[in-house]
Amino acid sequence: MTKSVLKRGILTFAVAISVLGTQFTPAMAQVPAQLKKENNCTTNENINLTVNFNAQMIEVKEAVTFIDVKISEIEAIAEKSGVQGLKLNSKSLNINSNRNYNQYQMQGQEISPTAVNLSGKASFILGSDENISEFIAALQTKDFNINYRMNSNTQCR
Known part of the structure; x- marks a missing residue:
């Protein structure tokens, strides 16, 4: 140039x-x-937080309760951060028993016959964005994979 x-x-x-x-x-x-x-005029504000989870080679019994344990942890972090109105909107969990035994055996790891891989997500609705920066920072320090969205629109009559 x-x-x-x-x-x-x-x-x-x-x-x-x-x-x-x-x-x-x-x-x-x-x-x-x-x-x-x-x-x-009225302003409508929608605040959503989605948290994605992944875990490999955990026991089936642990996998079934995994997402509920994580949701409880997120709710505790929200309360500690001063976030008001956090409500669980939806949750999903995918447990996959297909895995490569040879990969883990080559790495010297013992494999339980009931170990699985899982992925899931929990979506929350927030009542306001007050203290949201503290909440997001606290989730990040706990290695949560998050997606925060805020949509606002104003309608006048």
Whole structure:
């Protein structure tokens, strides 16, 4: 990239910012808030948290209760983090007995004939996003694989 192209790119970027700055002022940003009050608007917010689980070579008895134990752990972390309104929406568990015995025997691991692999997920609905950053950080320190989604829409009548 030549210096003149780089300078034009920076100039274009600067012009775009100055144009955007003049188009959207703080006063204009308040207009939708005023319309909301006048038109009886409601805002709906959906907050979802999905946690995925995987485990290899665990006993069948342990696999059946695995997801419930993890859900209890997540609920305890939510309470400790100050998250309000966490509710279990759905859970699923897939237990797979197909595995490669030779792979584990070559690694010197003993294999129980009742050991299985599992995957699953638990989806939660949250009442608010208050303290959510602390909650997510706490889940990450416990090595949970999470997906956090927040959707918000406003409808006016």
